Amino acid sequence: MLLFFLSWKGEHKEPLTVETAQDQAHLSVLDSLFEHNPNAIGIFDQEGTFIRINLAAETILGYTASELMHQPFISFVTPEYVKTTLGGMEQVRGGTPITFETAILHKTGYRVDLNITAVPVDLQPTSKGSILICQDITERKRGDEQVRYMAYYDDMTGLPNRRMFKDHLNETLTASKAIGQKLAVFYLDIDRFKLVNDSFGHDYGNMLLLQLAERFTRCITENDFLARTEGDEFAFFYTNAADSNDVITxxxxxxxxxxxxxxxxxxxxxxxxxxxxxxxxxxxxGIEDAEMLMKYADIALARAKEKGRNDFQIFNTDMKLVSINRLKLENELRRAIASEEFTLYYQPQVEIETGQIVGVEALIRWNHPEKGLISPNHFIPFAEETGLIVPIGEWVLRAACKQNKAWQNSGFPKMPISVNLSMRQFFQYNLKGKISRVLEQTGLEPQYLELEITESMTMDVDHAIQSLLELKKLGVHVSIDDFGTGYSSLYYLKKFPIDKLKIDRSFVRDIMVDPNDAAIVATIIAMTHHLNLKVIAEGVETEDQLHFLHENRCYEVQGFWFSPPVDAVQLESMLLTGIRTAVSKE
Structure with missing residues (x-):
């Protein structure tokens, strides 16, 4: 009765009895609910053409009721949902209610996603039809798509992420095995990407990643796959790579x-x-899966980076042992930090005319409980890679300041102690505050602490100047270590608030046999005098090197000619007895 009325409203011409008048009142209420329902409602005949719609349906479709009358609903459905919708309508015609999702095109052309509940109705005693109650779920669908996008794509580059890479790799691996085909997984890491971020800022790092992503898309076909897995790491898999020759290509x-x-x-x-x-x-x-191949590629990547970067390595079973050793080293380093298994050695810095010790450089050693004393070359690069260099560096700073203050309290001559700052430490937030706190806690006056930085740390000139100015305000001294091996611009060098340059041992080693190295060292020494900076040469091992440096007006050195790094007790003995000298004043 209700649906008959809603379908044929206005066409009933018979006089109303009391009973029909009561029905009319009820139907008027229902008709109002139909018209003003927030959900779109449409009534259709047995062929699925519009008989009546409410205001919400007009809004969702963009058509007026008169434009829709006797139009088939299916003609508004988007192509990918036609089959589903026809199936749902057919089920309703058979007398069974159904709920399904579909999508229609608005009059202006945009897509509207709908959740439809369709129920069969009797329009007349001999005429059947259906009523469709439609809820607009466009925003929900867009939200679902956004969540899916975020779950499977990298939001910056737009490339697939690690999760999607793994899923596709598993599917492709299964298909490849079925036809006896091999594939190869490539893990790629940008060399020194952190230096770009630290030197120029994260915005520049992001710009670089976007350009890299675009270029890497040129390296794959429709059968291959590219993803950004994390940070500066990209992953590829190629379905046409069966051996090392394919990999090299x-x-x-x-x-x-x-x-x-x-x-x-x-x-x-x-x-x-x-x-x-x-x-x-x-x-x-079928034991080998995506997770395993990705792990193997990651192990090979670590091996490539260990061998000097700008290189590639193909995984082999021997690399498993290397990977295990790296994991073991990391665990042992963490234990060493917690248990303070480190110790400091000290290499004297000598005024070559008098043999007087004018400073010392603090150098870390690892007193391993099983392997004995381990030099920094065997663990510092790994510590830098894993980030463990930060707590190690903080320990060195504190221990060096504490030892220097102890020497002063014992009556030894006051002298600066040099401590190397790692890249990660130099770019730490509130570096000035951290160093100030160590000085306060150990009681060492700031002029007796010298911080050594490398040239690569100064690539971000503005940050370097700001950080160095803050350190100088503390009263500590700053030197550039390994000078000549990096990228310092002489124009910026004069702007840096530094006190000293340290000539790298690689130049000092060959000054007596390589005229180019001799010229470089002489030039650096002359430049420091013009800039009113101190200069010290490291790695001095022969008397001839000592004479060359002295003749070129470099008066402070350190190296094995005078002393290797020694422990605190041995250095105290040297402070008491002095050090031999091999030159005299001209």
Whole structure:
């Protein structure tokens, strides 16, 4: 009765009885609910054409009721939902209610997603139809799509992320095994990407990642896959790579897209990459999966980086042992930090005319409970890579300040102690505050602490100047270590608030046999005098080197000619007895 009325409203001409008048009142209420329902409601005949719609349906479709009358509903459905919708309508015609999702096109052309509840109705005693109650779920669907996008895509580059890479790799691996085909997984890491972030800022790092993502898309076909897995790491898998020759060909194509410099606003940057590769095996038992191949590629990548970067390595079973050793080293280093297994050695810095010790450099050693004393070359690079260098560096700073203050309290001559700052420490938030707190806690006056930084730390000139000015306000001294091996601009060098340059041992070593090294060292010494800076040469091992440096007006040195690094007790003895000298004043 209700649906008959809603369908044929206005066409009933018979006089109303009391009973029909009461019905009319009830139907008027229901008709109002129909018209003003927030959900779109449509009534359709047996062929699925519109008979009546409410105001919400007009809004969702963009058509007036008169434009829709006798139009088939299916003609407004988007192509991908036609089959589903026809099936739902057919089920309703058979007398069974159904709920399904579909999508229609608005009059202006945009898509509207709908959740539809369809129920069969009797329009007349001999005429059947259906009523569709439609809820607009467009926003919910967009939200679902956004959540899915965030779950499977990298929001910055738009590339698939690690999760999608793994899913697709598993599918492709299964398909490849079925046809007896191999594939290869490539893990690629941008060399020294952290230096770009630290030197130019994260905005420039992001610009570089976007350009890298675009270039890497040129290296794959429709059968391959590219993803950004994390940070500056990208992952590829290639379905046409069965052996090392295929791998070399692919890596050559990747290196070609990296050859052209990257332009980051006013900066031009050349980029190299380290790559680890894992080739699938003839795994008939199906043990090898995406997770395993990705792990193997990651191990090979770590090996490539260990070998000096800008290189590639293909995984082999021997690398498993290396990976295990790295994990073991990390665990042992964490234990060493917690248990304070480190100790400091000290190399004297000598005034070569008098043999007087004018300073010392603090150098860390690891007193391993099983392996004995381990030199920093065997664990510092790994500590820098893992971030453990920060707590280690803080320990060195505190221990060095504490020891220098102890020497002063024992009556030894006051002298500065040099401590190396790592890249991560230099770019730490509130570095000034951290150092100030150590000085306060140990009681060491700031002029007796010298902080050594490397040239690479000064690439971000503005940050370097600001940080150095803050350190200078504390009263500590600052020197640039390994000078000549980095990228310092002489124009900026004069702006840096530093006290001393330390000539790298690689130049000092060959000054007596290589005229170029001799010229470089002489030039650095002359430059420091013009800039009113102190200069010290490290790695002095022969008397001839000592004479050359003295003749060129470098008066402070350190190296094995005078003393290797020694423990605190041995240094105290040297402070009491003095050090031999091999030159005299001219």
């Amino acid at each position: 692919i890596i050559a194509s990747i290196n070609r897209v990296l050859e052209k410099p990257f332009i980051l606003e006013q900066y031009e940057l050349h980029v190299t990459a380290s790559i680890g590769v894992a080739i699938s095996s003839d795994d008939e038992e």
